Amino acid sequence: MSTTTLHLEHRFADALPELAVDWQAEAAPGPTLLALDEELAADLGLDPAWLRSEEGLRLLTGERPPTGARPVAQGYAGHQFGGYSPRLGDGRALLLGELTDREGRLRDLHLKGSGRTPWSRGGDGLAVVGPMLREHLVSAAMHALGVPTTRSLGVVATGRAVQREQPLPGAVLARVASSHLRVGTLQYAAALDHQQPGTGLVRRVVEHAAARHHPHVLDAEVPALALLEEVTRIQAELVATWMSVGFVHGVMNTDNVTLSGETIDYGPCAFLDGFDQAAVFSSIDTGGRYAFGQQPAITQWNLARMAETLLPLVAEQAGLDQDGAVERCVAVLETFPTLYGEAYAARLAAKLGLPTGLDPEVRTALVGDLLTLMQAARVDHTGFFRDLARELRGTGGEQGTPARDRVLDLPAYDDWATRWRALGPDPDAMDAVNPAYVPRNHLLQAALDAADAGDLAPFERMLEVVTHPFEERPEWAAYALADPAGGPFVTYCGT
Structure with missing residues (x-):
């Protein structure tokens, strides 16, 4: 394998040239491989041994793209913490191109740092080792947990010092994604359509996203509305999955909402220790x-911003x-609470080992009462x-009731546990969906x-532990524990 035989397509750049700027990555003075996902490399048809070579490292830093590749910086806009930024884009990133994996799926190969x-807006376009390794590990953990996510193929130290509050070692992350199309892509396209009527850019983004991720949308009577419906559904399922594993994204701007339904951007993310609906990191x-x-x-709210970009196209396609x-789009958006509620309840029912076909009212009451108990005691979300x-099996050790011992209101817990046990929960099914290990914030930072x-x-x-989250081992016991120091944990955007 070499950069002369590796083929990267440039479908995004060809289909949406208004959103792509041809660009070249900066050279890395001394590239050194820090992390490589060999399983992912194999899935992409890439030879891990070659990726470790000098030529492979030059690919992973973008310095030596394959022959025929067309690296581009992508343009997009976005609402950041509720405020609209009309021009964001890949300020420190580059889409090297697309390649087809062994299952025939088209995947983006994208660089960060x-x-x-x-699009850099005064920034240096660089990244440092710590945040890039964070994304590599957390995205690998999310994949192992079954959460739809972008993934890190590898992290390469550049040999360049990057000035932040102090000089830090620089790094580049090679990210793999179903695509990097996002709500912010549509927002930027809508702005360009407004400035240059007749370009049909929003329509072309819809068609490109549908062809890539949701082909059935192209056959719908109103494709733009069908895309909104599909993205609403998959985003409801995605956030329900986040909530079920105690994941806090931390920067849910519209430019971090993918049209593929994958999690993207692991800057200030964290996992709950104590269960708290108000948890912020x-x-x-x-x-x-x-x-x-x-x-x-x-x-x-983010999906409503997506709907705003589609209104003219929905009106045109539906003859409205x-x-x-607006009425048609609002009707789609109003399905979100039900879609999310059903998805989250189903995941909580699985976490409790409950049988399928349970009366929804019984399930809802059981889940709601449990969350109230968990919130009051701030119980460890993963360990609980x-x-x-363990309580079901009677393998709680000397304590005997390790879950009960975590809560504050023991009579309420006993009442809840009696109702739960009466439904015949399956402890083996529970262990199949409840991880023993997530990236504990204090251990990851260390x-x-x-x-x-x-x-x-x-x-x-x-990394070895969190990519085997359901495989409990005695030697990994420390990775199952919350931070013994307690107290607030703070994360940063990771520039």
Whole structure:
């Protein structure tokens, strides 16, 4: 394998040239591989041994793209913490191109930290080791948990010092995604359509997104509305999955809402230790806009911004006036709470080992009462569900009732547990969906600090653990524990 035999397509750049700026990554003075997902490489038809070679590293940093490739910086807009930014784009990223994996799926190969682009807005376009390793590990953990996500193929140290508050080692992350089309892509396209009527850019984005992710949309009577329906459905399912594993994204701007339904951007993300609907970790989310319990509502708000971009096209395709198009889009958006509620309830029922076909009212009451107990005691979100299965089996150790011992209102718990046990929960089914391990915030930060100092061993050990989240091992016991120090944990956007 070589850069002369590897073929990267440029379908995005060809289909949507108004949203693509041809660009070249900055050279890395001394590239060194820090992390490589060999399984993902094999799925993409890439030879891991070649990726470790000098030529492979030059590909992963973007310095030496394959013959015939057309790297581009993508344009998009977005609402950031509720405020509209009309011109965002790939300020430190580059789409090298698309390749087809072994299952025939088209995937983006995209770089993060590859240097300045026309979208950099005064930034240096670079990234540093810690945040790139964070994305590599957390996205790998999310994939192992079954959460739809972009993934990291690898992280390469560039050999360049990057100035932040202090000089830090630079790095580039090679990201793989179903695509990088987002709500912000449609927002930018809508603005260009308004400036240059007749280009039909929103329509072409809809067609490109549908062809790539949701082909049935192209046959719909109103394709733009059908795309909104599909993205509403998959985003409801995605955020329900986040909530079920205690994931807090931290920066749910519209440019981080993908049309494919994958999680993207792991900057200030975190996982719950204590269950708390108001949990916020990001240093910049001072108002709690993206708190754990706010994530469903914010997702619906973001989808409303998507609907706004589609209104003229919905009106045109459906033969409606503006008011009629608004009515049709609002009807789609109003399905979100039900879609999300059903998806989340189904995941909680699975976490509780409940049989299928349960009366929805019984399920809803059981789940609601449990969440109230968990919130009141701030119980460890990950450990609690594993402890419930231990209680069912009678393998709770000396305590005997490890889940019960986590709550405050014991009579309420006993009443809840009696109702739950009467439904015949399956502890083996519970352990199949309730992870023993997630990336614990304090352990991940310690591993990243060690990596910054040149020691990758803690990072590599943690990566091994979180990519086997359901495989409980005695030697991994420390990775199952919440931060013993307690207290608030703060994350940063990771520039």
